[in-house]
Amino acid sequence: MRFKKLDLNLLVALDALLLESSISRAAERVHLSQGAMSNALSRLREHFDDELLVAVGRRMEATPRAEALKPLVRDLLVRIDSTMQVQPHFDPTTTERSFRIVVSDYSLWVFVPHLLRHAAELGASARFEFLPQVGEPTQALERGEADVLIIPKRFVSTEHPSAALFEDEFTCLMAADHPLAGLPLTREAYEAAGHVLMQPASASGTAIDAMHLQRLGIQRRAEVTSYSFSSLPGMLLGTQRLATVQRHIARQACRHLPLAMADPGFELPKVDQRLQWHRHRSEDPGLLWLRETLLAAARKMDAVQLLSR
Template sequence: MNLDKIDLNLLVYLDVLLRERNVTRSASLLGITQPAMSNGLRRLRDTFSDPLLVRTGEGMAPTERAQALQPLLRQILSSVEQVIEPSSAFDASSSDRVFRIMTSDYGEATLLPRLLKRLRKEAPDIVLDILTPSDMSFTEVEQGLVDLVINRFDTMPQSFHQKTLWRDSFSCLFAVDNPISHDFSLETYLQAKHVWVSKTGMGAGMGITPKDVKRLGWVDEALEKSGHKRQIRVFTRHYQSAALIAEQKGLIATIPTRAATAQSNNPRLVIKPPPFDIPDFELKMAWSPLLQHNVAHQWLRNLIADVTKA
């Protein structure tokens, strides 16, 4: 098939359709009518001799052929964007670009308020779409469907670019009327009941049980090394929820210090360092190699790095 017989705009249509998996929503994002989008999908099906997207009980799903095309398509369009990208610096002050950032509850609570404060001053029309780690996979991030992943990672694809934003320790939160506040030691810590918070890695947190020490994360792995185990009574995936739950008498939440200090003005909670050693962890910013040279993306990465330095 000759390229001059193909409408290359259809590749843009396909890219959005595979990401959104919804004709109406894709049409809206591209600024065209739904009939025009439907017609574009029909032409794409003729071009590739494949249905590409099929209706299921849960909406539209990509065929095997479409799944194979998606990373190639992202790479092609990213290369085209680099070719036509203006050589001048990204004008953030007038841009209304949408940046998609995947981050955990911890990253959202500790970094996002500071980032938004800078954006209001320097780029008031830029939009942030915040996703959770369970919304997408590493494969989809690698395809450039997400601008940045900001999280703590056990592993990461070698192709990703990354930057460490900060290191953090752990702190304990519990109610001021908790008797443990007068005798906070490893012994009383182990006797108490605990709130567990997910590591919030990609795909972490499904089917966790108190016996699953290897999947429980840094706090429990640190305890296990010294031959101890805490009594977990509540599992949550949100640090803010953990702090609220810790207000109940008899419960302790051991969470990252930056998340804990957000409760420093809460008169109902006490913040103390853990009575045992827990290794510090790094919060990292990672992105697809497809976005490495995008000037708008470079601006966002530099802004976030600047915010975290401050």
């Protein structure tokens, strides 16, 4: 099929080439041979009268024209995909659809069990695929690689709709036999202690608690770092270190491990988890059900937390 002399099938190849900046990887992405992808690139170069990808040493880089085309082509293909996938009716009890959800290890531990429990109570046959929150999570929406995101408010894009999912706050954890257990935790004691810290896997990422403490001028002596908030509680056992974690994690950890919670004598940050989806998929019946199910699960989680206080 052609539009203004362009074979529209070439848009899929162009999208893959711009995402991968590699003929071989682009060919693998769309299940073409390397020769077929090279031929597609030649035709695209002729149509746009631009090299699109140029060799720089041993790698390929997009030209300015290609960089300008990249978000436009991706947006167009997401629109087409969204249109083709939308069905007039969605029955969660008979569907074989798989939903892809970007989520942090924190939400994977404290929220996802509530989601799966609630979906089971509804008799849902839908499948769930949880993807790690890395880099810029909204790119997963833009590329059509995720159906929804569960992300901190600071990562939410203004280009797509979102909704508040649940809130949390930070607190401190220590081993139950720590000398400070049961005592008021002062700023001085907090700064003097050794800490187990979460450092995001992304080299450019900074954890929300670290950002907040930096603004307060509070220094921590990092003795252990991990890429996962949920791993911190277990790393405290048998040590005199502290960990700053979300209260949901702290409560769960204290139910299963000999740990003690303590609120320090200074303000710790709030956690505002948001639900975000692509603007072109707002009317997808399946995603409408998914969003409603996620929000209902969050309300149930909040009710459980209130009862456990």
